[in-house]
Amino acid sequence: MSTAPAIAPDAERLRRRLDAMARIGASAGGGVTRLALTEEDGRARDLLARWLHEIGLEVRMDAVGNLFGIRAGREDAPAVLVGSHLDTVVDGGRLDGSLGVLAALEAAQTLEERGIATRRPLAIVSFTNEEGVRFQPDMMGSLAFAGHLSVEQMRGAAADDGATAGECLQRIGYAGERAPGDLPVHAFLELHIEQGPLLERAGATIGVVEGVQGLSWTEIRLRGEANHAGTTPFDARHDAGLVAAEIVAFARALSRERGPGLRATAGSLRLAPGAVNIIPGEATLTVDLRHPEEASLAAAEEALERFAAERAAREGVAIAMQRLARTFPIRFDPTLVGLVEATAHRLGRTTLRLTSGAGHDAQILAACHPAAMVFVPSRGGRSHCPQEETAPADIAAGAAVLLQVVLQLAEAV
């Protein structure tokens, strides 16, 4: 019995392409800054489009800049869509997004070179603006593809500098005419780095992603009274910074108390006036809550809001809370998830079932098509930073699983 597949992707070619892509927007410290719809993003798209052309795929772009490479099937059936995104965060890593796009390209090229025609068409995709750094919302391209965001909404999105997504799309030459979603889809698959430490800790090579956590972002604005640190007794203080700090500490306590499913993070906190000897009159902080179960996520939101309101009242500080983002937890198609797991096992890979902690285009597609994800380990769990890394053998394993799952789906009735 052999665990070697009949056909396998060219891991060395995939590595070279990842390297070439990582040079676009490379920062001095080894990271990549390739924000969506910038000139760097344009060059990344140009490179992908060139590769798609070179292997003979039909290159398409839709009106929100999603870039496709279509490999026709033996039948004009709904396509197997495979891909991810090419944009990054500021000084992000070289694999987040790029791996999924270039492994999909590698799968198509392997089939092409082996002369393997599939029943269904295979469509490679790079979705526009998954990260949402410069233009909101994030996962913009997949949202438009799934029909949750209109072309007008997407093109009207404005960056802090006043530029719109539509203008930037024109400038880099990726404002297509095709309506987003104008491609019948059989299933969507995305290979991605885990961006967390679970696979590494478990010693597993392939992450079988069962779903994506729900996410809730809350901005909390506190308005107390700036006053002299040396002269103001405590019973006369309205310290917005203290209330903010108590909320930050509470978020961690809540996570401890409610078990491992809940992840609560206070990522940003600003005080005003922010002087060493002035009681902070204003504080603005954000809390990021995630949970795989909707009921638990909603309960955590409620507990956070109750605590924040109670502490603000106690300190005599006005409070305003705003939901910046909210997604429901999603579960990937169980059949597809099972197929990923069985395929990985067939290839002799160790697997771990897990829930994605980060958001991905696949969760958007999952609302209207069967979808699944394949994870590979992130060294030290690091991501969104220059230290983001995955062992070459793990990248090869992930690409091989992706190719085999694609092949099976492309032949499926």
Next chain:
Amino acid sequence: MSTAPAIAPDAERLRRRLDAMARIGASAGGGVTRLALTEEDGRARDLLARWLHEIGLEVRMDAVGNLFGIRAGREDAPAVLVGSHLDTVVDGGRLDGSLGVLAALEAAQTLEERGIATRRPLAIVSFTNEEGVRFQPDMMGSLAFAGHLSVEQMRGAAADDGATAGECLQRIGYAGERAPGDLPVHAFLELHIEQGPLLERAGATIGVVEGVQGLSWTEIRLRGEANHAGTTPFDARHDAGLVAAEIVAFARALSRERGPGLRATAGSLRLAPGAVNIIPGEATLTVDLRHPEEASLAAAEEALERFAAERAAREGVAIAMQRLARTFPIRFDPTLVGLVEATAHRLGRTTLRLTSGAGHDAQILAACHPAAMVFVPSRGGRSHCPQEETAPADIAAGAAVLLQVVLQLAEAV
């Protein structure tokens, strides 16, 4: 029996001068921005110098820009020095500093108009850069006057924009030649607003200041690891923001636990990278501790440092602490303090003995000369903000007490 003094300052003239001074650097919202050694500070000094000239005082400036108006005594004895400062914080109030300088001027003018010659000279002073906003250290002029800061050190102090205090002093025309401290001093007196709510709460008009709290400023830098908020389990987090928040909350708890003498404030806190979905990898915060007793202040410093180190270790976050400022608590001359109290009572004023929560030039002078302060109430305890205010009757009462104490000191053997 009458409580009316034989002579009293002209409260209306003092009010007009406070108004005129407040127009220099006036901000739209009713506050004053007159940072030390700026063009506004220069204009404030010009106005004071003109008034000093007008009432016939000898105007002097020393090499660090301290501005004096000397009224000769019947004898060439050490002078009674009276004053405060003219600089403000950003968008500060109209009374902090100015009241003490202009009430001193008013005292001199009243004596002049009544033809009252005193045994000792009377010296009005406006010290350079009490607030320390643009150039550090604060209380720069009084430090130089007391011999704790050399002219070279003062002139070499650099602002964030690279300008030095010496250059700015030249530019506004107040780089005198006289050595700071070149004035024999019998005693120093400073009238000031309380900048806290104690007088108002007690319903007292005159604050008899027994001393100034000791102050300790600590900057705490925390370095953890920035990571993805959605994918990083808690046991893999090194959240610098969480540790910072725990320290902020601890500062308040420490104050509660150690009684009303301790005032702990976390005025500034910055996180990096500061994004909603990234665990803060770095945090920098400051803690301002104050206490009237040195032993208690030192104990609070130690408790803070122990807690911070323990929490940082628990979270796996590196910590570095730096003392930004440290002053010992000081006690004013008990005889002078008693004289202020008795004089206020003789004038029919209610008094409260208290410790100053804020730092003042008087505490610097107290190290080498008998010194004392007179406080008047701050409405709502507000200071360092446009809302800073004192009732006109309280200002008049404070100026009257100051004049009477000055008179007694100027006649004292």
